[in-house]
Amino acid sequence: MxxxxxxxxxxxxxxxxxxxxxxxxxxxxxxxxxxxxxxxxxxxxxxxxxxxxxxxxxxxxxxxxxxxxxxxxxxxxxxxxxxxxxxxxxxxxxxxxxxxxxxxxxxxxxxxCGDEVSTHTLALLLALERGVSVQDRLVRADRWGIHRGGIPRRTCERTVGIVGFGRIGRATTRKLQPFYRQVLAVDPYVHADVMAGHGVTPVDTLEELLQRCDAVVLHTALTDETRNLISGSILEQAKPGAFLVNTARGALVDPGCVLRALESEQLGGFASDVFSPEDPNQSPVARKLLERDDVVVSSHRAFLxxxxxxxxxxxxxxxxxxxxxxxxxxxxxxxx
The missing domain is CATH 3.40.50.720 (NAD(P)-binding Rossmann-like Domain)
Structure with missing residues (x-):
């Protein structure tokens, strides 16, 4: 055979x-x-x-x-x-x-790879929260400065949301809870009792999640229903200055809409392990994201x-x- x-x-x-x-x-x-x-x-x-x-x-x-x-x-x-x-x-x-x-x-x-993806999600989110990637670039460029790259916010006073509450969403929850005041989640296929059992507050819609959260992480599958889930109209619902992290599938997110949301400061930062096409350098729009200090990326290795x-x-x-x-x-x- x-x-x-x-x-x-x-x-x-x-x-x-x-x-x-x-x-x-x-x-x-x-x-x-x-x-x-x-x-x-x-x-x-x-x-x-x-x-x-x-x-x-x-x-x-x-x-x-x-x-x-x-x-x-x-x-x-x-x-x-x-x-x-x-x-x-x-x-x-x-x-x-x-x-x-x-x-x-x-x-x-x-x-x-639930442990790996959930850890990588937290790494990307905390890199945004603390400005780690920006500070790394500044110090290496001989531009040392405590206040350069922006002043971080206190995470224990913030709310984070999870889109998709399957295996990896639940693993990420455990790792987010020590850092954030509250964790919300939306998933039409998971009962609210399951979320409550993990110490998570369920919400009914993605719009509500975006309106209430200071950071949102994506852990949902890519289907016809979720393709371009994060696009222009939905991003208008985001809490101003919110962070968005994607370690699920690149096609969940419209990169042009994310770029415009960053430019307007509707989003405060974007981190992603995944793009469509897979290498963001192959997309003119995604390449513009790579030029920004409020964007952190990795090369589809959250599972690794x-x-x-x-x-x-x-x-x-x-x-x-x-x-x-x-x-x-x-x-x-x-x-x-």
């Missing part, structure tokens, strides 16, 4: 080239009777087009990272492909309805630690092996 890892970030060596020898975890789990192949690579992994589809043709399983499940991809791997696994939490690129129609099992790993990456790789391989050998998908994370 043959498993193709279409675009594995962990498989790139120090020079940024694919190295099959790095697939030690996968080989230890899948065993010698299952062949492991890496995807097409030019300057980066190719995840669409004729060459890519020819490469994956005949695969019994695919493991995708940023690769999108499309009708063309399924046409290339059908009818032999039994499972497509997403190496990560999000499922927007798995295209669950399409997989369900095809009869191919799809799964993700929804719970491997040595432990989380090893766990993710092992659990993906175990799920793929279970489907290929026994026809049984993992208990957690099945989407189709």
């Amino acid at each position: 043959r498993v193709v890892y279409t675009d594995p970030a962990w498989a790139l060596d120090a020079d940024g080239r694919p190295d099959p020898a790095l697939a030690a975890v996968e080989r230890s789990v899948l065993g010698p009777d299952i062949d492991i192949e890496l995807g097409c690579f030019e300057d980066s992994f190719v995840t669409s087009g004729d060459r890519f589809h020819q490469h994956v043709r005949g695969a019994d399983a695919l493991v995708i990272y940023r690769c999108q499940v499309t009708p063309e991809l399924l046409g290339a791997v059908s009818p032999g492909c039994k499972v497509i696994a997403r190496s990560g939490v999000g499922v927007d690129n798995l295209n669950a309805p399409l997989l369900a129609d095809s009869g191919i099992i799809g799964f993700n790993v929804p719970d491997y 630690s040595a432990e989380s990456e090893e766990s993710l790789r092992r659990r993906v391989a175990e799920g793929v092996r279970s489907v290929l050998r026994d026809g049984n998908p993992p208990a957690e994370g099945r989407v189709a």
